[in-house]
Amino acid sequence: MQSSIRTATILLAALMPIDAQELFEAGAGRSPRWASFENARSEKGGAGRENKTAKGHAFDSLKAGQSVTLMEYHGSGVIRRIWITLSDRSPEMVRSLTLAAYWDGEAKPAVLAPLGDFFGIAHGQLCAFESAVLSNPEGRSFNCLMPMPFRRSARVVLSNDSKKDLSNLFYDVDFETVKHLPKTALYFHCYWNRQVRTDLDKDYEILPRVNGRGRLLGVNVGVLSNPVY
Numbered sequence: 001m002q003s004s005i006r007t008a009t010i011l012l013a014a015l016m017p018i019d020a021q022e023l024f025e026a027g028a029g030r031s032p033r034w035a036s037f038e039n040a041r042s043e044k045g046g047a048g049r050e051n052k053t054a055k056g057h058a059f060d061s062l063k064a065g066q067s068v069t070l071m072e073y074h075g076s077g078v079i080r081r082i083w084i085t086l087s088d089r090s091p092e093m094v095r096s097l098t099l100a101a102y103w104d105g106e107a108k109p110a111v112l113a114p115l116g117d118f119f120g121i122a123h124g125q126l127c128a129f130e131s132a133v134l135s136n137p138e139g140r141s142f143n144c145l146m147p148m149p150f151r152r153s154a155r156v157v158l159s160n161d162s163k164k165d166l167s168n169l170f171y172d173v174d175f176e177t178v179k180h181l182p183k184t185a186l187y188f189h190c191y192w193n194r195q196v197r198t199d200l201d202k203d204y205e206i207l208p209r210v211n212g213r214g215r216l217l218g219v220n221v222g223v224l225s226n227p228v229y
Contacts, residue, residue: 029178029179030176030177030178031044031176031177032174032175032176033073033077033174033175033176033177034047034172034173034174035070035071035072035073035156035172035173035174035175036171036172036173037057037058037059037060037171038050038055038056038057038058040069041072042071042072042073042175058170059087059168059169059170060168060169061165061166061167061168061169062097062158062160062165062166062169063160063165063166064160064162064163064164064165065160065161066159066160067157067158067159067160068157068158068169069155069156069157070082070156070157070158070171070173071154071155071156071173071175072153072154072155072156073150073153073154073155073175073177074152074153075152075153075177076150076151076152076177076178076179076180076181077149077150077154077175077176077177077178078147078148078149078150078175078176078178078181079147079148079149079150079154079156079173079174079175080145080147080174080175080176081143081144081145081172081173081174082142082143082144082156082171082172082173082174083141083142083143083144083171083172083174084115084119084141084142084158084169084170084171085140085141085142085170085171086166086168086169086170087166087167087168087169088164088166088167089126089140090124091116091123091124091125092124092162092164093124093162093164093166094114094115094116094121094124094126095114095115095116095117095123095124096114096160096161096162097114097115097116097158097159097160097161097162097166098112098113098114098115098158098159098161099111099112099113099114099115099118099156099157099158100112100156100157100158100159101148101154101155101156101157101188101190102153102154102155102156102157103148103150103151103153103154103187103188104150104151104152104153104154105152105153110187110188110189110190111188111189111190112190112192113190113191113192114192115142115158116142117192117220117222118142118144118190118192119134119136119142119143119144120134120136120220121136121142122220122221122222122223123222123224126139126140127139132145133145133146133217133218134146146188146217147188148187148188149181149185149186149187149188150187151181151185154175156173158171186213186214186215189214191207191208193205193206193207206219206221207219
């Protein structure tokens with residue numbers, strides 16, 4: 001007999017050791033940038049210009065089957081924060097939006113996961129929580145403070161894989177440009193897996209074998225139990 005247990009898993013691996021910066025230091029060689037609908041190209045001082053130097057493009061729509069590039073930058077840097085909120089926060093939409101991130105021009109994404117699962121929300125069931133790197137303070141937004149380094153380029157994409165249009169998408173991706181990264185810097189990766197029905201007497205594989213040097217940062221597991229039990 002099979003057990004109807006559904007599982008959703010997020011794996012976060014490979015965090016780089018970034019040099020700490022004191023608040024009173026100027027931060028030579030670093031430049032903060034924000035990517036948003038107001039400033040899709042992350043230009044320095046380029047936001048707030050669509051409405052006579054006031055905000056005029058705080059959100060946009062994302063139609064069913066479409067994708068939007070949240071951030072794209074060519075150069076060396078570190079993503080410091082990703083913030084997203086939606087007009088439709090139903091389990092269907094939160095699970096059907098897919099977040100992908102690509103480092104240094106790679107064709108295969110280093111991050112590929114449903115939006116909610118990436119931000120620690122299993123099965124699209126929003127709840128308020130806070131951790132060291134992920135949070136949903138009021139149960140209405142998604143925050144990630146995980147440092148994500150890149151040496152040559154970075155691209156973050158959000159896709160609407162549902163059959164419904166998303167009317168309002170708000171976001172910003174905050175990052176800093178740097179002249180160079182230390183040789184010990186590790187790339188950030190996220191692995192997501194779902195097994196709709198698990199088998200008795202067979203272990204569920206959280207993460208396939210990974211070769212190479214890195215650090216396991218955390219695991220998020222969601223379980224839907226069989227109502228029979």
